[in-house]
Amino acid sequence: MKFIDLFSGIGGFRQGFAKAGFECVFSCEINSKCREVYADNFGEVPFPDISNINPADLADFDVLVAGFPCQPFSICGKKLGFEDTRGTLFFEICKIIKVKQPKVVVLENVKHLIHHDKGNTLKVIIASLEDLGYSVNCKMLNAKDFGIPQHRERIFIIATKGKKFNFSRLKTKFPPQLREFLDETGDFEILDKSEYTLIEYPRKQDSGLVFVGYRNKGTWKTGVRPNTEHLSRVHRQPNRIYSVDGVHPTIPSQETSGRFFVYFPDRDLVRKLTLRECYRLMGFPEDFKSYPSAGESYKQIGNSVCVPVVEDLAQEILSQSLLYDKMKELPSDAVLEHLSFMLH
Ligand SMILES: C[S@@+](CC[C@H](N)C(=O)[O-])C[C@H]1O[C@@H](n2cnc3c(N)ncnc32)[C@H](O)[C@@H]1O
Incomplete structure (x- = not known):
């Protein structure tokens, strides 16, 4: 064939x-x-x-x-x-x-x-x-x-x-949980607690996503009522944080800095996905040889x-x-x- x-x-x-x-x-x-x-x-x-x-x-x-x-x-x-x-x-x-x-x-x-x-x-x-x-x-x-x-x-x-x-x-x-696809150890980029805000009552959406919060970086504070930030445009896609107990949103080609941040409720920790994990979330094998530059690899x-x-x-x-x-x-x-x- x-x-x-x-x-x-x-x-x-x-x-x-x-x-x-x-x-x-x-x-x-x-x-x-x-x-x-x-x-x-x-x-x-x-x-x-x-x-x-x-x-x-x-x-x-x-x-x-x-x-x-x-x-x-x-x-x-x-x-x-x-x-x-x-x-x-x-x-x-x-x-x-x-x-x-x-x-x-x-x-x-x-x-x-x-x-x-x-x-x-x-x-x-x-x-x-x-x-x-x-x-x-x-x-x-x-x-x-x-x-x-x-x-x-x-x-x-x-x-x-x-x-x-x-x-x-x-x-x-039935969709697996994101955590099952992530590494336990590695050189992770962990966010300091001052860099993000968690919402009070996260819940699993029909899509399987569990939106838990957003990075404070680049969000608009003025004119936004407390706890409604997640409903407004303050949390543009790269600022959103999702729980590892759900699924991950679409990995887009435009996000060349790989700003995909995930939350581990059991450890109360937010970290960035690694490039290898992104490839895994597309079903690519562990030994796949990606492009030498990270930006290009995220795009690809x-x-x-x-x-x-x-x-x-x-x-x-x-x-x-x-x-x-x-x-x-x-x-x-x-x-x-x-x-x-x-x-x-
Ligand atoms: C949506 S991507 C497809 C990716 C592919 N399915 C994969 O698994 O990686 C579309 C691809 O078409 C390529 N492309 C655009 N114009 C083309 C052309 N004239 N001839 C051949 N490839 C082209 C782009 O460079 C891009 O990599």
């Missing part, structure tokens, strides 16, 4: 699909720092710019995966969508699909894609894939339902030949896709027999070998 990894970043999709038994036959990523990290970890330098790919030159593959750039669709971006030149990158994906006709296409994007341009952007994406001969299904998936204590919602669009991908067959899990991991989510998608693509023709083409020994891999 072969796949190509477009807009590969540092290889979140690659890890998930490789774990499910797929082989990567091509990757593409324009950012040289991401390419360095990718090469360091997978021994392959991705092709730089998708716009320069001649689809006919690509080796055959079964699945195309692409976490295409989210800036035009991001709530933090300019919301220009297809008017923004980056928006046209989606059509570069379509050019490849048209020529290579993979059996399955998996696209990932930020949550806001659903609302972008009053839903038109998503409609155009789905219509374009249907025009290319695919059945399309999409769903918002949250990393916290896939064994990772991070509230990270992303839309997944899956295009298949014939029957649609059935998202309801994905087996979701925040841009990535959560590995266990895409691994489960890859497993389901196999279980739902969406590559069935391919299995028929294989000699029976290879089919048996593959099924035995799946069972383990």
Whole structure:
């Protein structure tokens, strides 16, 4: 089972699909720092710019995966969508699909894609894939339902030949607690008690987050009633503190200083997450080699896709027999070998 990894970043999709038994036959990523990290970890330098790919030159593959750039669709971006030149990158994906006709296409994007341009952007994406001969299904998936204590919602669009991908067959899990993913010892950046304020009655939100307080740094004091600080804009995202008894909020790509502070109620202590812990909250392995500069590494991991989510998608693509023709083409020994891999 072969796949190509477009807009590969540092290889979140690659890890998930490789774990499910797929082989990567091509990757593409324009950012040289991401390419360095990718090469360091997978021994392959991705092709730089998708716009320069001649689809006919690509080796055959079964699945195309692409976490295409989210800036035009991001709530933090300019919301220009297809008017923004980056928006046209989606059509570069379509050019490849048209020529290579993979059996399955998996696209990932930020949550806001659903609302972008009053839903038109998503409609155009789905219509374009249907025009290319695919059945399309999409769903918002949250990393916290896939064994990772991070509230990270992303839309997944899956295009298949014939029957649609059935998202309801994905087996979701009860979210683990953040503390289970954190190190006991290390060179931690611990906040002094004078640097933060804890709210009086923290409670677990439906999202699984437990907001407990905020860093005093940069907060507005004037005109804010005591104990209502958490309701106002005084606690911009990098100032918020969450308990390790819940899940962590989305790790964003914009937070290049890694200001993710967590509270341990049992120790009455607030500390910053380490870079390694952030990678763990995206399902990356302990031995993953990140970029030498911390700022760049935070950006890269925040841009990535959560590995266990895409691994489960890859497993389901196999279980739902969406590559069935391919299995028929294989000699029976290879089919048996593959099924035995799946069972383990
Ligand atoms: C949202 S990130 C995808 C990250 C990836 N899924 C991962 O796991 O790390 C989008 C990526 O598309 C890349 N990109 C933007 N324009 C591109 C282009 N013209 N050709 C190839 N890659 C491009 C960006 O550099 C960025 O790394």
